[in-house]
Amino acid sequence: MTLSGICSAGLRMPLADSFNWLLMLAAMMPPLIVAPLRHARERSFAHRRARAMFLFVIGYGAVWMTAGIGLQVMALAAQLASSDTLTCLALSASAAALWQVSPAKQWCLNRCHRRPQLAAFGAAADRAAFDFGLSHGAACVGACWALMLLPLFARQAHVLTMLAVMLFAFAERLENAAPLAWRWRGPGKALRIIAAQARMHLAPRERALRTND
Amino acid sequence: MANTRQNVWALGSDWADPILWYARGVKAMKARALNDRISWRFYAAIHGIFPPLWQQYGYLRPTDTIPSTADRNAYWNQCQHGSWYFLPWHRGYLIAFEAVIRDAVVALGGPGDWALPYWNYFKQEGLPPAFASANWPDGTGDNPLFVQQRYGPNNDGNVFVPLSEVNMNALGEPDFEGVASGGSPGFGGVATGFAHGGRIHGAIETQPHDWVHGLVGGGLSPQEPGLMSDPDTAGLDPIFWLHHANIDRLWEVWRQNPATHVDPSKANWINGPASTGGHAFILPMPGGQSLTYTPGEMSNLSALGYTYDDLSAPPSPLVARLERLGVDVTEATAVARRTAMAKTVELLGANTESIRLSGTEARTSIALDPAARSRLSTNLNEAATRSAAPDRVFLNLENVRGISDATAFNVYINVPEGENPANHPDHLAGSVALFGVRKASAADDKHAGDGLTYVLDISSIIDRLHLSGAIDAGQLHVLLVPRNPVATEAQISIGRISVFRQSN
Secondary structure (H helix, E strand, O other), X not given: OOHHHHHXXXXXXXXXXXXXXXXXXXXXXXXXXXXXXXXXXXXXXXHHHHHHHHHHHHHHHHHHHHHHHHHHHHHHHHHHHOOOHHHHHHHHHHHHHHHHOOHHHHHHHHHHOOOOOOOOOHHHHHHHHHHHHHHHHHXXXXXXXXXXXXXXXXXXXXXXXXXXXXXHHHHHHOOOOOOOOOOOOOOHHHHHHHHHHHHHHHOOOOOOOEEEO | OOEEEOEXXXXXXXXXXXXXXXXXXXXXXXXXXXXXXXXXXXXXXXXXOOHHHHHHOOOOOOOOOOOOHHHHHHHOOOOOEOOOOHHHHHHHHHHHHHHHHHHHHHHOOOOOOOOOOXXXXXXXXXXXXXXXXXXXXXXXXXXXXXXXXXXXXXXXXOOEOOHHHOOOHHHHOOOOEEOOXXXXXXXXXXXXXXXXXXXXXXXXXXXXXXXXXXXXXXXXXXXXXXHHHOOXXXXXXXXXHHHHHHHHHHHHHHHHOOOOOOOOOOHXXXXXXXXXXXXXXXXXXXXXXXXXXXXXXXXXXXXXOEXXXXXXXXXXXXXXXXXXXXXXXXXXXXXXXHOOOOOEEEEEEEOOOOEEXXXXXXXXEEEEOXXXXXXXXXXXXXXXXXXXXXXXXXXXXXXXXXXXXXXXXXXXXXXXXXXXXXXXXXXXXXXXXXXXXXXXXXXXXXXXXXXXXXXXXXXXXXXXXXXXXXXXXXXXXXXXXXXXXXXXHHOOEEEEEEEEEEEO
């Protein structure tokens, strides 16, 4: 890439790419914030519920928009290092896989399950809802940043990759919090739900108390 | 023929046959190795195990052969708390345990119809004597029913459950399933997946279940809880099983009084957590077998071949409440019988800062939202002329964290300044024992570190404040009085104390 190309890409990012990033967030994040939004709603006065949820979303979105700059810079740097999209995709997939098995990822996922106490009155309530959005957003970025690189590189199958990442991120949140460890983690619970439901429909239990060897 | 579980106080003598055979069965289980699935310690670990505490108390020794990873993953750390699975999981646990003990009893020449007695602490105050003595009835030592780490309500080794501190108010809950949004947690708990320690305890779980655990176990320090005080050691104490038989009995009492009380009909409850990708309920049985079960299979006690010698119910607290609000006695009874859980829940008030509980008391004030308070007042004013139940009001102790499960405290509202709260039982909002708080406060474990949330029905207190006009002051004064002074090292904190209104 020429110097003018680099500059052009760098200038383009805050404008068009930021808008694209916002669209991507708007498409991918709603399933991930249903539970914390419900928490913000239920723990607020009836006349403050909409406001609390709005402030949560603003805080959450602000973190992701900030993170978006960093992720796009990373994407740009990778593209500068190698113009081959497949190489970039392989690099980001490797980073995502490494992050996926790390204790750090679990640390972030555990914090995605947090439901903190929220102040109820006045400015303190506004701050609490916004802070909850910030902290939840930070945990969410920590858990998903590597996965979010994938759709940035998958130019040919951008929408499909985005959908796959969204489903994966949603499914892995179904698992409970867990101790920190190096191990594979993913949408296991979602697969177990599907398997259990299939088993129940194909081979329902016959007796009230069944003993097994 | 059904197995009948009897009140331990009605067996005729301290060491009546059912207790004597229980002791012999416990001794046989205790003689088995840790990695034997039907050993005493394996069974206790099914409820929960915290290796450092087990090592500290000598229940986990360097010479022990640890069970295989497959066995530990399948069986250990299963107990369901803070969940609508609390009652059915423990019913299965009791049935399987009883089968293991009965098998040992029969092998020793005992009766084939042996059944686990239950401890009815609503009838008599003390610990059943067979559990309080280090000796067998002939005076020889090594009574397997006795444990050293059972410190009692005053942490002095004198174990009893004060009659004035336990109640069956949970039986008045109209619905089994509660809500997690600040309203009633229901009789049996809120909907969860597999929950080895959920956030919100159901009404029967908070009182009497947790409270009895806390009072019986006690603790010498945050690092030295009584066995019964902590879910990770509770199953090691032989009195645990009689306590849970009583809780199991109360489930059946609730189901029968009145007949409108029914268990959840949702598929997730009936089919259990395994149907939604969670851990299956599985327990070892005699003869190398195992029992897998679902909550739906635990629902009908008589179909399981069990009953209790006493399934009578106390008077409905809702009837008393309706009368207090001016509803005619006949109408009050009718309303109480057709009342289902109201589902609309809204925040009514909250305190402004999290509080630390240490020493002998903690205080905070709750400001009420004027609009929500007005809606409540209107509803209570109309109670006498409506044919529906009035709004209910719940105090929430949110995000209770700490490292000492042995912490137990009473919660009072608006105790007159300078007065001893013990002299004002009508201001008692409820009693809370922090059974499970250590695990629930760990950020990087199966919980997210949010701690526990307790929901106490304060409708009666609010009724009185309403009738006297004191509710119009817009503030509630909350006083927390620990059963024993709380050490600072226990790190007990309460994130927020709030009040919710639940209406039709």
